[in-house]
Amino acid sequence: MxxxxxxxxxxxxxxxxxxxxxxxxxxxxxxxxxHKGEKVITVTIDDxxxxxxxxxxxxxxxxxxxxxxxxxxxxxxxxxxxETKWGPFIKSLVGLxxxxxxxxxxxxxxxxxxxxxxNDKVGSAPVASKVNLTNGDTVTLVFTNxx
Amino acid sequence: xxxxxxxxxxxxxCALLGAILFAVFYIGSMSIYGxxxxxxxxxYGVYLDIKKAWLSVLVFCLLVMxxxxxxxxxxxxxxxxxxxxxxxxxxxxxxxxSEYVYAIVGFFLAAICGTIIGLPYTLTAGMHGKALLIYLxxxxxxxxxxxxxxxxxxxxxxxxxxxxxRRLDNM
Numbered sequence: 475m476x477x478x479x480x481x482x483x484x485x486x487x488x489x490x491x492x493x494x495x496x497x498x499x500x501x502x503x504x505x506x507x508x509h510k511g512e513k514v515i516t517v518t519i520d521d522x523x524x525x526x527x528x529x530x531x532x533x534x535x536x537x538x539x540x541x542x543x544x545x546x547x548x549x550x551x552x553x554x555x556x557e558t559k560w561g562p563f564i565k566s567l568v569g570l571x572x573x574x575x576x577x578x579x580x581x582x583x584x585x586x587x588x589x590x591x592x593n594d595k596v597g598s599a600p601v602a603s604k605v606n607l608t609n610g611d612t613v614t615l616v617f618t619n620x621x
Numbered sequence: 622x623x624x625x626x627x628x629x630x631x632x633x634x635c636a637l638l639g640a641i642l643f644a645v646f647y648i649g650s651m652s653i654y655g656x657x658x659x660x661x662x663x664x665y666g667v668y669l670d671i672k673k674a675w676l677s678v679l680v681f682c683l684l685v686m687x688x689x690x691x692x693x694x695x696x697x698x699x700x701x702x703x704x705x706x707x708x709x710x711x712x713x714x715x716x717x718x719s720e721y722v723y724a725i726v727g728f729f730l731a732a733i734c735g736t737i738i739g740l741p742y743t744l745t746a747g748m749h750g751k752a753l754l755i756y757l758x759x760x761x762x763x764x765x766x767x768x769x770x771x772x773x774x775x776x777x778x779x780x781x782x783x784x785x786x787r788r789l790d791n792m
Contacts, residue, residue, distance in 0.1 A: 482776050485721070493769045500758045500765070 512537060513609040515544060519568060522618040523579045528568055531612075541585065541605035541613060561601035570617050584614040627672055634790070635673050638665060639680025646685065656767045659731035660774040662703060666710025667723055668783035669790060674707040694741040702737055706730055724775040732768030735760045 513536050519529040538544035542562055545553040554566035564581040565572050572580050584596035589608045596616050599605060627635070642661050649656035658681075665674040682703055686696040713726050736743075739760055743753070 486773055486776060489769065489772055493765055497762060497765060500762045503754070503758050 513607055513611070515607060516610075516612040518612075518614045520614065520616045521570060522616055522620075523570075536607065538607055540603050541583070541607060542602035544607055544613075545602065555602075561603050564602060564615075567615060567617070579617055579619045582616050582618055584616075586612040586614075627676070631673060632676070635676040636680055638669075638673070638677035639684060642677065642681040643684040643688075646681065657770060657774060659727065659734070659767055659771040660778075662706060663710055663723060663727040663730075663771060663775055664779065664782055664786055666707040667714040667779065668786045671707060671711045673790070674711065675704050678704045678707055695738050698738040698741065702734060706734075720776055720779050723779055724772045727775045728768040728772040731771040732761070732764045735764040735767075 515534045515536055517529055517532050517534060518527070520527050534544070534548060536544050536547065538547050542555070545551050545564070545567070546555070551567055552569055553564065554571070555562040556565045557563070564583075567581050570579075570581075572578065582597045583599055583602070585592065585594045585599040585605055587593075587608055588610055590606070594600070596614055596618075642658060642665070645661050646656070646658040649658055662678055665677050669677070679700070682696070682699045685699055686692065689696065709726065709730065710723075713722060717723075736757060743756070
């Protein structure tokens with residue numbers, strides 16, 4: 475093979491590889507959803523055991539119908555639930571787990587939904603599978619020893 | 622008899638070259654990523670006299686207009702852009718004989734043509750932010766492949782095909 479053709483071949487291979495990489499990078503950009511869901515939910519996570527605010531007023535786009543679906547759909551929450559006679563109980567969130575169900579600490583939450591005129595303080599909200607999410611809702615999750 | 626410095630024979634040749642370009646475009650339009658029209662335009666721009674290249678591409682654009690969208694924003698953009706590409710190719714051909722430079726210029730012009738053609742829509746659709754970015758990126762993905770094909774075809778086939786084109790032109 476002539477030297478000039480060999481150079482052309484090498485250049486062609488390099489350009490093809492670069493184009494393939496660029497193509498896949500662009501495909502990743504275009505397949506990232508602009509809006510994951512129709513609802514925007516504001517979340518605060520407060521670890522009162524270690525006196526640390528893990529998340530403050532972070533907004534999430536979601537399609538989830540209930541609070542439980544939302545918590546389970548967001549991978550970053552690492553949600554673990556356990557079934558009780560009252561419904562699913564949040565056993566672990568963001569790596570913080572209830573070791574002893576009798577002694578705690580436990581995960582509790584408050585729920586504010588202006589569109590539904592609901593404002594449940596922390597500890598007074600219903601079971602997560604029965605909390606219907608609407609756009610603009612705010613959820614405050616607290617890891618606490620105070621039941 | 623000569624019009625604009627071109628004989629009847631030249632004008633017929635331009636019509637034929639425009640028709641060949643249209644045929645290549647038509648075949649390429651059957652596959653989203655198979656467009657070689659940009660490469661043929663590069664050949665015309667680099668290896669033909671500027672008047673003939675410009676007129677041939679003008680014929681092509683008018684054929685596209687006649688056979689596809691009629692007077693639509695994109696067919697008008699074809700008319701505005703592609704004949705002008707001939708000036709760029711002609712300018713580059715005067716400066717260098719390197720097929721590498723032709724290939725890079727061909728890649729660039731093929732890769733941006735979709736974005737330029739879509740400008741009227743982009744400007745009037747009211748898109749902004751991420752929606753605009755995604756729209757432009759999706760278009761650029763197709764153009765990237767067209768640009769790549771133009772680059773490779775220019776690198777390997779421009780010189781031999783250019784010689785044939787020049788021989789036909791001098792017949």
